[in-house]
Amino acid sequence: MSKYVTVRSKSHSMLLDKKALIISIVLFLFMAGIMSVSIGIGELYISPLEVLKSLTGTGSGMNDVVIQQFRLPRILIAVMAGASLSLAGAILQGVIRNPLASPDMLGISTGAGFAAVTFITMFSNQSNNLKVSIGYLPVAAVLGAFGMAALIYILAWKRGIAPVRLILIGVGLMTATQALTTLMIILGPIYAASQATIWLTGTVYAANWQDVNSLLPWFLILVPVLLFFSRTLNIQELGDEVATSLGHSVHKGRFVLLLISTALAGSAVAFTGAIGFVGLIGPHIARRLVGSSFGAMLPVSGFLGAILVLLADLAGRTLFSPLEVPAGVFTAAIGAPYFIYLLFKNHG
Amino acid sequence: MNGIIQTNKYKTVFLFSGSILLAVFMALSVVLGYTDTSWKTALEAFTHFNGSNEHLIIQNARLPRALIGAVVGVSLALAGVLLQAITRNPIASTDIFGLNAGAGFFIVLAVSFFNITSLQQFTWLAFTGAAVSAIAVYLLGSAGRNGLTPIKMTLAGAVIAAMFASLTQGMLVANEKALEEVLFWLAGSIQGRKLEWLYPVLPYLLIAWAGSMLIFRQLNIFLLGEDVAKSLGQRTIVFKILAGVLIVFLAGGSVAVAGPIGFIGIVVPHIARYLVGNDHRWVIPYSALLGGILLIAADISARYIILPEEVPVGVMTALIGTPFFIHIVRKGQFK
Known part of the structure; x- marks a missing residue:
């Protein structure tokens, strides 16, 4: 039996990794499970049946308000x-x-954080209200x-972007931006x-439908x-040399990918603040589950990231x-113990 | 690598002038500031103290500030020299590697949850935090196939620094009172510190200063590479642990007094090596002096940028240090 499922249409065809497919489906179901549990639990407990009623539009007053105005947008933003x-x-x-x-190591999150804090400081008046x-x-x-x-x-x-230089400059600017943020x-x-x-710590508290509509x-x-x-x-x-010899335009590709990464991180951080470590742990676990081929690994890390933030918010x-x-x-x-675990695993 | 100052005679002369320069900057730090004082008033505050406002400010605020600035500047610079030497990483420093953040985290933890306010305990907490970070960064950085490479160690440091920073922020969210108390301290500042803050850490810092001056020969040998050092009979593991303890004393002690002040530890060793070359017999004393001078200069300028308020000196050092940092990275000793 083949490791792959073949999908063909008239103009396109692709191979789907079976293991990755199964893991993705399992993670998706797990995510959906946490979402539904998370809707019910909180200051006000709402039974699963009531939740279902409210979602299908047959719920009653108070529960409806809590679920539709507060919890649902919050959960969608978290995902x-x-x-x-x-x-x-x-x-990255x-x-x-x-x-x-x-993204948090490369200073993209801190850049967003600095802008947000500057905004809060500049536009606050004496009575602590925002002027805009x-x-x-x-x-x-x-x-x-951005x-x-x-x-x-x-x-x-400097005649192209070397990854090492990119990360080191990022770390340096991150440290400097943190100082300015404190200022x-x-x-x-x-x-x-x-x-x-x-x-700056990152929270999905008080997310509303307007946020959902902007992020979606x-x-x-x-x-x-x-x-x-x-x-x-x-x-x-594969590295610059191999990529170039395969006919890949390394710097152009790198630019596009960094742009996508910044847009993803920037838009997320804009609505939740700088939630750290998700961008570090999510891909890590994904690689352990399905290997490092990105076709399989990307969906899995997406689901894992959503699950992490959902769980963190629920807790x-x-x-x-x-x-x-x-x-x-x-x-x-969660990030810290996970890294210590990795550390010992790599040594043992 | 040779520095621009070639002979030992000139190196001694410049070292001597450096000490005078440090003294001049300390004197400037006592005289300059928001409250206008003249050299004459400053002198009289010590010879004919009359209890006036100016005299009080000079005795109780300006003088401690100058002394603490010098001590912290020297310590951070020495920590940077040692760290850059034993990791052979030109951008190693206690802030990039998360040692400052670790010490800061432990202190905020103590303030907000255990109501600890004793300076003695602060000192040990700061040491613990710096040590935990140092060990974690070292282990994380050396995990994996290629062993300890500069890039891996830098990233490991960034991870640890980010971790302690978010945990610190989390605690401050839960405790608004602590936020007010530690905010200015967290940015790194030597304003409003009393000399009593310095006393509990001073013995450790002095031991670490002396230790750093004594191990210059071992540092020079270690720079040839760990294998060479081993074959020359150096017990490299013992040496690394010893240097690590010195770094923890220097970084933890500085953070306990002044909060996490960045970039001094990166920038100063580079300037020192530019001046006197790679021989640590000279690099270490030069870095010590330059660290003190730079921190006091940054502190004086921090008083004038947004009068009548003050910028924390940690922000000033970041502003001065970042362009320099970028220059070091772009010069590209990384492959």
Whole structure:
């Protein structure tokens, strides 16, 4: 029996890795499971039956409001942001050819964070209210992410982009941006400081349908584009020499991939704040499950990223109730032990 | 590599002038600032103290600030020299490798959850944090097939730094009171520190300074490569552990007093090597002086950028250091 399933249509054909297909389906079901559990659990417990009723439009007053206005958008944002961050990390790990690369290490998230904090500080008045609509915050964050990525790219350019230079410049700029972010927090009122800290940690708290509607187009466009480029990623991972000898235009490919990665990370961070470590762990686990061929690995890391953020948010809402802990704290708390585990595994 | 200062005679002369320069900067740090004071007032504050506002500021704020600035600057620069030498990584430093973040995390943890305020305990917490980071970065960086490469170690450092940063932020979200208390400290600042903060760490820092000066010969041999050092009879593992302990003292001690101040540890060793070459007999004292001078200079400028408020000195060093950092990376000793 073959390892692959063949899919043919009139103009296209492709091979699907059976194992990856099965794992993807399992992960998808798992994700759907957590989503439905997550809708019911929280400050107000709603039974699965009631949840189902509400989703099909036959629910009753209070439950409807909680589910449709608060929990559903929050869960959808968690899924999209988690998947985007994980995919962005998968791209960076392929391009830089190092399993420790991720959007938070490369300063893309910190760039967005700096822009967001500057926005909060600059537009807060004496009575702690924003002078402009909070709806512009994601715009500022996306601009910050792209600005940072562009700066890193330009500064790392020296007859082409060497991955090593890219990551080192990224790490340096990240450290500097963190200092500037702290400066912005100090300059602003203390109320803005706590707002900014929550944002920097990353949370899906208070997500609404407007957020979902803004993030959805990014997600729906970028993910198919990325899957189309998974072949480019496979070639990039072979290294510059091999890729060039295969006729691949290395720097052009790298540019497009970095652009997609920045757009994915930037759009996610814009709505959730800088949730860390998802872009690092998601692709890592995916590679362990299905190997490093990107066609199989990308969907799996997407699902894993979504699951990670869903679980982190669920834990943040319920474990220390009534206190809400930002999801970013939990992703960092999962990320750390996971890395120590990897460490011992590699040594043993 | 030879530096631009060639002979030992000139190196000694410049080292001497460097110490004078450091003293001048410390004096400037005492005189300059938001409250206008003259050299005469500054001198009188020590000879004919009259309890006036200016005299109080000079005795209780400016002088401790200058002294702490010098001590922290020297320590961070020495930590950078040692770290760059034993990892053979030109951008190694305690901030890039997450040592500062680790020390910061442990202190914030203590402030917000265990209500610890004793300076003695802060010191040990900072040491613990720096040591945990150092060990984690070393293990993470040397895991895998090719062993310890600069890029892997840098990334491992970034991962550890990011981890401690998000955990610190998480704690501050849960505890707004702690946020107010530690915010300025977290940015790295030597403003408003009392000399009493310095006393508990000073013995460790002095031991580490002396230790760094004594191991210059071993550092020079180690720079030839670990294998060569071994074949010349150096017990490289013992040496690395010893250097690691010195680095932890230097970084942890600095963070306990001044918070995580970045880029001094990266930039200063490069300037020192540019001046005197690769011989650590000279690199170490030159770095120490330059570190003190640079941090005090950054601190003085931090008082004037957004008058009447002050910028934390950690932000200033980042602004000064980043272009330099980019230059080092672009010069491209990485392959």
